Amino acid sequence: MQKKLVPEYIEKLEVYQAGKPIEELAREKGLTKISKLASNENPLGPSPFAIREMTNALWDVHRYPDMFAHQLKNALCELYRLKPQNIILGNGSEGIMGYIVRAFLQPNEEVVTSENTFIGFLILAKSVGAKLIQVPRRPDYKYDVKAMAEKITENTKIVYIANPDNPTGTYITKEEFDYLMKHVPSHTIVILDEAYFEFAQGQWDYPDSMNYRYDNVITLRTFSKAYGISGIRCGYGFGHEYLIGNLHKVKLPFEPSLIAQKGAYGALKDYPHLLRTLENNKARYDELFKYLTDHGFNPIPSVTNFITIKTGSEEASLFLYNELLNHGVIIRPLRANLMPDHVRISIGTKEEMSHLYEAMDDVLPRYKQKFGGA
Numbered sequence: 613m614q615k616k617l618v619p620e621y622i623e624k625l626e627v628y629q630a631g632k633p634i635e636e637l638a639r640e641k642g643l644t645k646i647s648k649l650a651s652n653e654n655p656l657g658p659s660p661f662a663i664r665e666m667t668n669a670l671w672d673v674h675r676y677p678d679m680f681a682h683q684l685k686n687a688l689c690e691l692y693r694l695k696p697q698n699i700i701l702g703n704g705s706e707g708i709m710g711y712i713v714r715a716f717l718q719p720n721e722e723v724v725t726s727e728n729t730f731i732g733f734l735i736l737a738k739s740v741g742a743k744l745i746q747v748p749r750r751p752d753y754k755y756d757v758k759a760m761a762e763k764i765t766e767n768t769k770i771v772y773i774a775n776p777d778n779p780t781g782t783y784i785t786k787e788e789f790d791y792l793m794k795h796v797p798s799h800t801i802v803i804l805d806e807a808y809f810e811f812a813q814g815q816w817d818y819p820d821s822m823n824y825r826y827d828n829v830i831t832l833r834t835f836s837k838a839y840g841i842s843g844i845r846c847g848y849g850f851g852h853e854y855l856i857g858n859l860h861k862v863k864l865p866f867e868p869s870l871i872a873q874k875g876a877y878g879a880l881k882d883y884p885h886l887l888r889t890l891e892n893n894k895a896r897y898d899e900l901f902k903y904l905t906d907h908g909f910n911p912i913p914s915v916t917n918f919i920t921i922k923t924g925s926e927e928a929s930l931f932l933y934n935e936l937l938n939h940g941v942i943i944r945p946l947r948a949n950l951m952p953d954h955v956r957i958s959i960g961t962k963e964e965m966s967h968l969y970e971a972m973d974d975v976l977p978r979y980k981q982k983f984g985g986a
């Protein structure tokens with residue numbers, strides 16, 4: 613038999629579909645006013661501290677960056693009272709997920725996670741030929757932690773938990789995390805993907821992974837969401853130095869870039885910007901939740917910077933998505949997450965949300981005529 617150029621498990625993968633870029637919609641529809649509420653970014657933009665650090669760093673881009681990223685790591689160590697050997701940096705938290713699968717996951721090993729969770733990790737796991745075991749969610753959209761624990765076997769290498777989860781915005785509680793950890797053997801690595809940590813940390817029963825010290829848990833966090841610099845790609849991971857040390861062996865030495873390291877450092881130092889971000893998010897979240905409820909939807913309570921709603925069918929999701937695009941508002945249909953009968957709306961600025969409401973006011977009468985109440 614002829615040998616294949618590309619392994620079958622790669623051929624079967626589908627390319628990740630990001631939220632529609634603003635420029636693309638502007639080009640397609642000739643619109644000038646566009647509100648992108650599709651990728652859970654920070655609508656307030658980057659911190660001025662981050663911009664200053666990045667701008668200054670432009671003069672040094674003829675040099676390779678510090679491969680140990682001392683400045684940024686030290687700032688993280690100070691913030692979280694950690695040692696540098698417990699931290700890894702990467703091109704976004706997805707960059708670190710890439711290191712994790714490269715270092716620890718082998719073909720046919722199993723990854724246990726929930727159905728309909730963050731696709732980025734699922735693609736990476738499949739890209740090394742691992743076997744995905746995805747457990748159905750509970751009716752309230754939360755991870756079914758008990759069912760996940762039951763799926764853990766000798767062959768389970770990774771348990772992946774997005775906490776809070778994207779695209780549902782739900783979270784596993786301290787109690788659920790304790791339950792899960794009782795069922796995780798020492799040969800299994802738990803990834804706690806806390807991309808939305810800053811938004812969720814106020815919940816009394818949210819298990820902030822910094823308060824735990826498990827040798828087999830890796831926490832992932834990012835500068836892409838609350839810190840507002842997704843465009844430069846910088847994320848960080850915490851874990852036992854044995855795991856982190858091994859991740860460094862497969863890490864590309866100069867990731868993240870100089871600009872990313874500097875921008876992240878600046879963002880980390882601008883606490884007021886983070887507070888403004890969280891305040892805007894809380895106010896706009898409450899308004900959006902109310903708007904959706906008042907208009908007959910049943911939004912999934914979320915502890916993040918987005919809200920997901922059930923439309924009832926893929927046709928209804930695409931109708932809403934396309935009609936809102938005509939108004940210059942980009943939301944996210946969730947077909948790729950195998951939730952085609954749902955859409956996700958990111959929280960924007962006050963102006964962006966007013967734009968959404970105006971567009972929805974125009975679209976919803978036709979939507980309801982076609983698909984009935986939400």
Ligand SMILES: Cc1ncc(COP(=O)(O)O)c(C=O)c1O
Nearest residue numbers: 704705706730778807834836847
């Ligand atoms: C749960 C989750 N994890 C990770 C990421 C990726 O973040 P980063 O930009 O740090 O790679 C996202 C982005 O949407 C996410 O929703």
